[in-house]
Amino acid sequence: MPRTSLHSKRIIPIIMLLLTSISCGVSASPEVQPDENGSIDPELLQGREVWGIHCSSCHGASGQGGRGKKLNNGELATSYPDRTSLVSVIQNGKGQGMPAFSSKLTIEETEAVINYIFDVLN
Numbered sequence: 001m002p003r004t005s006l007h008s009k010r011i012i013p014i015i016m017l018l019l020t021s022i023s024c025g026v027s028a029s030p031e032v033q034p035d036e037n038g039s040i041d042p043e044l045l046q047g048r049e050v051w052g053i054h055c056s057s058c059h060g061a062s063g064q065g066g067r068g069k070k071l072n073n074g075e076l077a078t079s080y081p082d083r084t085s086l087v088s089v090i091q092n093g094k095g096q097g098m099p100a101f102s103s104k105l106t107i108e109e110t111e112a113v114i115n116y117i118f119d120v121l122n
Contacts, residue, residue, distance in 0.1 A: 028061045030120050047116025050109050054101060063121040068097065072121040086114045 029052045032044040052061075058068030065071070080086045090110045093100035101110070 029056055030062050032120055043112045044116050044119060047112035050113040051116050054104060071117055074122050083114050
């Protein structure tokens with residue numbers, strides 16, 4: 001009977017963990033759709049990337065909520081009709097639930113993710 005080395009016993013769980021992590025990271029964040037001319041707004045693509053990295057773990061892949069507030073139901077537009085007011089919320093945090101992202105996101109990235117939320121998730 002062949003002996004299984006200690007190395008191969010360790011590598012299989014590591015590979016499985018990596019594959020699981022990769023598949024979780026490529027969650028089903030809604031795609032950015034082309035406009036009527038077939039063009040895709042690069043800012044929305046950037047917003048989707050920021051969303052997938054920094055936001056979806058709390059707010060859900062499609063903004064359906066979870067640990068964080070639900071953002072795909074149109075209520076955000078009612079609470080924040082001026083998109084620029086959300087920059088402060090994302091950069092500085094809000095209350096105990098929403099952490100500050102000023103050390104992780106530039107203003108440009110913050111504006112991109114806000115536009116992604118409004119234009120793609122809603």
